[in-house]
Amino acid sequence: MLAAPIFVVYSIIIHNTTKPYIMFSEQPIALNYQHQRFQTSKKSLLPERDAFIKKVRHLIQINFDNELFDAACLASKVHLSVSQLNRKLNTLIQQPAGQLIWEMKMAYAAELLTKYDATIGEIAFQVGYKNQAHFCRSFKRRYG
Template structure:
């Protein structure tokens, strides 16, 4: 999600409480490789069909795409921190393995994770985006 979406997301979270629950569920399960559309629907207290319809109408994303985009954003955050190797980042972001992570990353960003890290070693506007999203969703929570 582009940075401007965070500002645009706030009114939606006020109008659509289910969206807050859904985003919390994704963010809380980013590292769970098996967390998928079915699991998200259960965490959101909806059927898969309801979840698909509501997400499409509200943010124009499928549940699977929402999960994948937030996983990739989390991986970007970890890449910018520069502390973990690519296999660890893949695992922390909920990808099956490093190869799966690299394919998804390259499909989305047209760059391998390694090349991206080398090009962006000093951090960018994206750095820390998942933490910022968590803070917007629950401003009372610290960390």
């Protein structure tokens, strides 16, 4: 008796068919729910993933000038632990949170350097570096 529902779910997941409903008509609603859930999970993942990445990038951007903003702060703002956040970001964009924050700060600094006539110290301050020498080392490490 237990083998029938397992077979039906297996058949629906693996073969993506609804034919077993005819054979086992006593549970079509529950099995149909399982079928729909597995079918729509891939479609609904993209907007969810994009929304999460957009939220993370926005949080980093609004905290560019905050020297203390790091992976732990970002993780608390998205209600995840640091390891969960890093695991999720590694899966989605192949970068941990700390590296993403650093890359975005360096890209913003490069943009500021090309667009505005500001000193290195001013730009360093705008991207969250209080020490100009540390900013220069980081920028050189990123852009050479």
